[in-house]
Amino acid sequence: MGRTVNADGVELWVERRGQGPDVLLISGLGDPVEAWQSQLDGLADRYRLTAFDNRGAGRTPLPEEPLSVPRMADDAAALLRALQVPAAHVAGFSGGSFIAQELALRHPDVVRSLVLMSTVARPDAYFRAMTRFWRWMVERAPDERAMLEAFFLWIYTPRAHADGMVDQFVEETLAFEHPQSVEAFQRQLAAFADHDTLDRLGRITAPTLVLSGELDLATPPRLGRVVADSIPGAGFEVLPGEAHQPFQEVPDVFNARVDAFWREVEAGG
Structure with a gap:
């Protein structure tokens, strides 16, 4: 069961599961903690996992003040400190990987290692055009179902569209009791579109x-390669046949890979 945690004055909705080395899971655009269900279920026998709703997603309210990636990174650091977690393996997906980058730069003491899934250091022209389209799409789609069906074209593989997985995700999203507002979607999107760490990534020292x-x-491998090349010692892998959210589509593959990475980091001290 989840609960609200006061993280330096911000009421974040948090779910924790399992025992072992600490792992912090950071969601992307619009995603609540439920997006990490396969990790909360599949890795809890080896790790103590913490997932939370970013500002404006799920059960965490949208603030009146401006929303930014650095501010959300500060939220993540404040959450770990509120939970008395000295440092954690941090896994961030998409916009959550942007937050994870800033977390490692602004609060390196709380980051044991980094997994950056579907990531970008500096948005390119295609990314900026895509996010501009998403901004008006969420306003002008005939209804929420139509918006999700369109949005998910960028997110999941043709395989997932063909085998019914995307239909299931659409139904689950429509049934979710804490939907994201149009304003919250647009403000999170604007924050992620402004993300730029390219000239600072060389300062990250955590195993990545x-x-x-x-x-x-949405975030093709060429953009992930730039991130990996910019972080000293970072590893880079392309998952064959997968799209933007393999941690949902092929959770066993994703879980096994991050588990192996975290075991390597733990073994290295």
Whole structure:
């Protein structure tokens, strides 16, 4: 069961599961903690996992003040300190990987290692055009179902569209009791579109693994490669046949890979 945690004055909705080395899971655009269900279920026998709703997603309210990636990184650091976690393995997905980058730069003491899934250091022209389209799409789609069906074209593989997985995700999202508002979607999107760490990534010292999906349209492997090349010693892997969210589509594959990485980091001290 989840609960609200006061993280330096911000009421974040948090779910924790398992025992072992601490892992912090940071969600992407619009995603609540439920997006990490396969990790909360599949890795809890080896790790103590913490997932939370970013500002404006799920059960965490949207603030009146401006929303930014550095501010959300400060939230993540404040959450770990509120939970009395000295340092954690941090896994961030998409916009959550942007937050994870800033967390490692602004609060290196709380980051044991980094997994950056579907990540970008500096948005390129395609990324900026895509996010501009998403901004008006969420306002002008005929209804929420139509918006999700369109949005998910960038997110999941053709395989997931063909085998019914995307239909299931649409139904689960529509049934979720804490939907994200249009304003919250747009403000999170604007914060992620402004993300830029390219000239600072060389300061990250935490062991880092960058993962990209071969078929990812939103954050293709060429952008993940830039991140990995900019972080000293970072590993880079492309998951064949996968798109933007392999941690949901092929959770066993994703869980096994991050588990192996975290075991390597733990063994290295």
